[in-house]
Amino acid sequence: MATVKRTVEVELSTTGLDARGRPQRVPLVTDQEGNLVPVNAAPAVEPELEGEHMLINIGPQHPATHGVLRLVLELDGETVVRCIPHIGYLHCGFEKIGEYRQYNQIIPWTDREDYLNSPGNNVAFALGAERLFGIEITERCKVLRVIASELSRLISHCVWLGTFCIDIGAFTPFLWIFQQRERVYTMLESWIGARMTTTLTRVGGMGADIPDGWTEDLANFIRTFPRVLDECSAVLTKNGIWVGRMVGVGAMSADEAVNYGLSGPLLRASGVAYDVRKDFPYLDYETYDFDVPVGQAGDVYDRYLVRMEEMRQCIRILDQALKRLPDGPVNVSDHRVILPPKSKAMSDMESMIHHFKQVMEGPRPPIGEAYVAVESPKGEKGYYMVSDGTSKPVRWRIRPPSFVNLSAIPRMVEGHLLSDVIAINASIDIVMGEIDR
Amino acid sequence: MSADFTPVLAGRAAGGNVPAPVTPKNVPYRDGTANPSADALRARFGTTVSRVDVVWGETTVIVDAPRVNEIVRWLHDDPTQRYDYLVDVTAVEYRDLERPIEVVWHLRSLPFRRFIRLKALLQKGQPLEVPSVWDIYKGADWMERECFDMFGIRFVGHPDLRRILMWEQYKEGFPLRKDFPLRGRFSRSEQLRQILSQNPEAKYSMEEISIAEAFEDLPADVRARLGSGEPVGE
Amino acid sequence: MERSYLPLLLLVGFVALNAALILIISHLTLRPRPTAVKQTPYESGMPVLGDARERFSVKFYMVAVLFILFDIETVFMIPWGAHFRRLSCTVDLVAGACPDGRLSLFGFWEMLVFVVILLVGFIYVWKKGALQWD
């Protein structure tokens, strides 16, 4: 069927043009109640010496698209007149496969979906499944999961900072920050055996308890990581080129950001203090003392500041979590869900039956549905699971934050220069595995 | 981030006496307390709200499909509700194929810190049509396109309903439907042949092709094929 | 003051020889394998719509001219640098060096005047806003 031409007339966003009809950076003025609003200059026609518009592909295979995103840009000289994103180049049918797997078998899929934040995804899925099963996890497991999700936020922001610097042109912070990331990798590897695709949690507990001596590594990491972060921000934050490339670029006002469904650092950079850990808390986040960084203008520079501040808050949370880490069992004792320990499984009959049912058929939740959201480094990451009583979910829906954040890229990019497109795309911190699922 | 700028506080606008949110513990299976918006919806719309049930502490309001846009607009604009954040638009198809397909909207009210789930039931027999909420939430654009791509549900009022994850010429149907085999309908070599032997213009949407045509950039063979009326790509 | 130009000749000869060698050997061992797809321009893995030979906006030309203007300026400094010693010595060089006490800053001032003239041009261009992209 031939497609219907897009009826919406996407005209050049007015904030991109100044009075003399020349596209320019988005000027921000404070209106009466004090929040920053882009100037709505009258749209003027380009002078008649307009060159032909050029259609170029910043295509699936491009160093600056962080994966296989494809942006088709209509350029007038250097100014982007229209941006048409194409995604789906990494669509691997996660949700379809989820309907053929048991709950504990889906956890390896949650690593590969947002591969920068695998421990965080495992924790999110485990919370969703435990809400569906109606089980409460032990205290030690809660604190371990907080540590896992904060560490995963750190390594995700590290990859973002590294690739963001390379996109703008600074290469050395990439090497500094990836070295810190390797230290977190070695910690995760000693905990669960895998560097990146961790499969850390199980429904009702964790894959493994932390080895002894692990808390000293974490304490050592907490003590030394902020120094590297300060080095990076010393190099970048007040750098003339860095600031010049990012201030006033891709600005989104607060209510526009909420209407576009942005979440995470993008939303907080626009001035909306919405953080799932504060507003819809999970894993006792309300008992941790940390604050939520909020920007003002919502441009690329504020997103950078918000993420850097968020990394420091992660260190604060990790510090408190390390101090309060209780002893006790990691897994819940309800053997309908968790495999009984090997020794008991071999000795007494009842846990042998449990063991057999777990392995052959997997845990079976009651009929119902649950949506649990988690503050992932990209935004509000949610798992919506519908179960019909069998051991395989009827529907495993992933609410992908960068999918919704990326849908606002035509609004942010039009009117800016081609080099700003790269900066804006890097500031959204997209992961194509999560966008295309 | 200067101190004098007071951010738009999400979740605190409901006044000072609202208790700070706490991690929900021992969430009841069926008899949790419903979201106050559910009663407001029932009072405001009466029969179009066919059922409200609370599963694992989340209120689900089942409404008739044709009036969804009106209900969501009311939830969005009404000062007492202010559901300004669309979390998700998706669909669920159950394993027994007679049961209707459910289209699900997840909404959050950031100022009042509330979460609600709207559902519309679409009988399998009639055409799967649901009003789009794109004119209320701009974020719904891609979510509805993905729901169409995966389930085949047409969102009436969506400006540009095309496939977003699969390519436009994808002939195998809608992948997330339960009657769609996990490995696809065609053999692997057939799937590979179809995608590798696509014409170049199949990789561009109508919009880009019209832009290229406006500036006479189209290569000759593409222009010839377009002239002969072949369907265009993504 | 004749000067033997042999080293210069050797340099030019060696450069020409080197270039010729590289071309001949690669031509000898090269076996081009053109295919239809290999000839098409690379656009991130996508088939190309439109071509690059189009009317560009005039801003690109402005940037190119300014670059050439200020780039050639540095080319003029090279001969000046080569002869700086003879320029700034009031008497003839003795064995390639200036007898003590005879230094003058003539060479320096000469180049300063040249640079100031170009600086005036640069400030004019800056204030006119030609360096601003839009």
Added chain:
Amino acid sequence: MGLDRLDTRRTDTGVEYVPSSQESWVTTKLDFLVNWGRANSLWPMPFGTACCAIEFMATAASKFDLARFGMERMSFSPRQADVLICAGRVPFKLAPVLRRIWMQMPQPKWCISMGACASSGGMFDNYAVVQGIDTIIPVDVYVPGCPPRPEGLMYGIMMLQQKVMRERMADKSLRHEIEPDPSSQLYIAPPLIDELSEPFGNSIHQTRSGL
């Protein structure tokens, strides 16, 4: 042209000689020099799609340094690339892009298929993912792992270097450009593709759809 032609006098005596033994002293030394140069400066074209791309970045970063193999210069345009490292799963929508980039790379070129998903479709045995990129482009080295550890990838690179060192200029089949058959654009016969993409291991049990 002249340097690598086989010495025809020797082969017409009716005795079958191993081609490599017929080369003169000059060509083997020249082969060694050329292969040594090529092996130690393989410029990678990181066709990074998914999680393996992040592990590839970790391999290229400072701890597991790829610069030791002369591979520091990441060439994102196929024109300057020597080895295409397909890091990550390739869905069907991306197959023509991979094929086009491989064909736009000049000879001599090699291909490393990094990770289980690129080599065999990995855990994605469903409607959307190509079951192994060797059905699209010829692959030289398969690196197992999901994602392969940096040491695993480096071992794959060293195996490729050994392969490059053993190449002979006289062997023309090495630098043979694939010509997909014009109608179906496949360069392997369809039954072979089906047989290569057959599910193996535990994913055989997922044949029933909808249950």
